[in-house]
Amino acid sequence: MKARQLNVYRGPCAILSDLNIDIPQGKWTSVIGPNGAGKSSLLQAMAGLLKWDGSITIDEVPLSAFTPKDLAKKIAWLDQGSNNSEEFDDSLSAYDTVMLGRIPHQGWLHLPSNADHISVERALQQTDAWHLRHRPLQQLSGGERQRVLLARxxxxxxxxxxxxxxxxNLDPPHQSDFLKWQNDLLTQGKTLVTVLHEIQFALRADHLVMLxxxxxxxxxxxxxxxxxQALIELFDGRIHLEKLGDDWVALPK
Structure with a gap:
């Protein structure tokens, strides 16, 4: 995925301007930066959810060339605000929430197929949320909801x-699970892009984009x-990096 001379807008205001970014295929890219740097706006533009101009391509194909359904199959999106329980109907179960992720694969008014049910169960098992499947989403804790949304x-x-x-909202054991299934996805050739404030986790990504x-x-x-060095400068020299085993960690200075 590539962006060239990318400008991203919220209303009449340009939030991001003149970006040239390369997202390596089959790798994990973390987008990091101070508050208000435009990290969420970049992902929303890449998902086709914000107004932008310039160029965004997937395998050299312009984003605008994809139909909405084909784009929904090509790109899955987790919004920062999705964990707000007020966005969901009182009766929507965790299972039904994850089934929403299968809509791009379904025909008009088609019932979920056996393959859809298999995908939903696999995703809920992978995020340790299968036991929550019958519970209404609004009755789940923030961390439980996040695991369901990751399953979706x-x-x-x-x-x-x-x-x-x-x-x-994920506790340390489920943060560790997140890193494990990230690696599983990478072995399948998936391309992962995350916005993370946790620099110690962002540094585990293959590629860093700093805004x-x-x-x-x-x-x-x-x-x-x-x-x-660029990361240290990004945060005005207020962090330093240390090697811990095979990983780098960022510490306050």
Whole structure:
């Protein structure tokens, strides 16, 4: 996935301007930056949810060339605000919520197929939410809801997964589970893009995209010393990086 001379708008205002970004296929990219840098806006534009101009392509095909249904199959999207229980009907169960992820694969007014039910069960099992399947979404805790919404994302079975704050409300064991199924998805050739405030997790991604004040600050490999220096500069020298085993961690300075 590539963006060239990308400008993203909320109403008449340009939130992001003149971005040239490469999202490596089959890799994990983390988008990071200070509050208000435009991270969520970038993902929403890539999902086709915000007004933008310039160029966004998938495998050299313009985003505008995809039908809405084909784009919904190609890209799965987890919104930062999706965990707000007020957005969901009182009676919507966790199972039915995840089944919504299968809509792009269904025909008009078609009932869910056996393959749809298999995908939903697999996704709920993967996010440790199968035991919640009959419970109304509004009765779940924030962390339980997040696991259900992650299952909905997985049920789409798309090539590209865009995730805005996927670790929100997850406890440490389920954060660890998240990293495990991220690796499973990568072995399947999926392309993952996450917005994360947890820099220690963002640094585990293969590729980092850094935004600052609506501009591209830097992009590069997580192992490149230039990436590390750019990350320190992004946060005004208020963090430093340390190697812990095979991973890098960011600590307050």
């Amino acid at each position: 994302l997985l049920a789409v079975d798309s090539d590209i997964l865009l995730m805005d704050e996927p670790l929100a 600052s004040k609506g501009k591209l600050h830097f992009q590069g490999s997580n192992q490149d010393p230039r990436t590390h």
